[in-house]
Structure formats: structure tokens, C-alpha cells
Amino acid sequence: MDNKKHYLVCKTLREYQELLENHNFVRTHQSHLINFPKISAYVKTVDTLPWTMVVRFQYQD
Secondary structure, eight states: OTTOOOOOOOSOHHHHHHHHGGGTEEEEETTEEEEGGGEEEEEEEOSSSSOEEEEEEOOOO
């Protein structure tokens, strides 16, 4: 969604996970689905407890 609009949806994240599993989306947390090929780097830090993962995405304009 490059148009930066917001959409209200009525499906669970699990349903979206099942729909998108063949399209390179990965469930990284119980509340996050990400498009794996769009990740350019990640950094796992221990500065905060329990831990934090910083993910950098590649954006196309």
C-alpha cells in the first residue's frame, strides 16, 4: 500500500498470515506480520529489557 491510506479490516492476524504465507510474509511476533524481502537489515540489542529488534525496511518511492 503505497498510497498511505488507512483501512479498517475485519480479519484476524492469523487469517492474514494464512493468506500471505506464500507471498513472503513472516509472523515475527504475535502482533506483527512483515514482508520479509523488504527487510534490509536487523539489529538485536540488549540495551532494553527484555530485548529489542530494530528492523530497517527498503522503501520504493
